[in-house]
Amino acid sequence: MKSRKKIKLLSLVVTSAMLLAACSDNDTDPVQPVPVPTPTSVDVTYEVTVTNLTNAQPLSPLGVIIHDEGHLWTIGETASLALETMAEGGDNSQLLALPVGLANASGMAPIGPGNSDTVSITIQDRVDSYISVATMLVNTNDAFTGLDKYNLAELAVGDSQTWRFAALDAGTEENSEAMSTIPGPADGGEGFNANREARNIVTYHAGVVTNADGLDTSVLDASHKFDNPVIRLTVTRIE
Template structure:
């Protein structure tokens, strides 16, 4: 083989080797580019069932409001003034305002009015860092501003298949006088006004003194003896399913 042919053969061989290495490198880069970043594993959830039972004779409850909130806040404070969302719920049964309240992470509503003697269950899926503070609220709709519920309960220590039970008295939001007068009660006993921004009562949350009714001598009352209630007015059970 001549020297020129040998040199040409060596150049061709070197070029083929370089081209092969470049091709392998390019394939490797393309493979890296096409690889997708793996998604993080889903956060495991803890499943709960919250069951609310209406114990009264003739006090329908507004749709249950189940609230998940920060551990450093409470839905209400006995002896303290009601927040605007609490005032609205206690006077009209509307819990929507809690969704926009600072410190509230989530609001879940029940299906509708909870009639006397009936119960409703709501199921929740919560991550482990969402179980520190749960509250339940509802209005006794045949009153001016009575409400009941569960205030800031932690589910951290509730084991799988375990159930914890609570009872709730009726509270007075202290935002509307308990006149029982026609046009002031939103429930079926009157179908009157709901929320009114004017506060004409003691402006502090306290245990509700109960209704008087026309049958017991309050002549202007639209309520009857059937609307009276004893405490507790609710039972609330929380079961951890998983």
């Protein structure tokens, strides 16, 4: 009897010790943190399509910028050096390098009369920025056109917005139409020139005069005249 009692007592002691140990382990085990999943970046992509509506004014390669602040130009205000460079010579590199830019893209080639070009631009995790587009009418001294600061928050996936735009004058070079002052195929002359000769404010362009209308020193002819609008521009959100 005494042996059985001792065995039962020993069994109870062992069981109690195991329970205490288990309780002790549960109390001291650290709580394992639940890993937080890393957010996946989402590409937001837009396509910009420009159609040249002129008769004989090729357009320089498109410059497309997504930005949070600032304007590429403002009617009645002085053109920036970046805009002057593009509007006089068709070089969009300074516009694309502006510090306000969050993303940029360039067309690969000029856009001939009646032709179109589409440029794709992507930014991550942003649907509330602005987009601007600029291009030069290259058979002019400093005419350009495009879209300034459109709010992309207005576009859901699959949505498009289309505009028609008039020609603008950068106001940085006299519209002399003289030989060696126009970079396009009508002349093959000078592009950007740091000297500012004109009114030095951005305005709507009055159009070209040409030698057909009595400007004997003009390298342009009647084919280079243009009516407004000069481009059709569409922005589409594709993802």
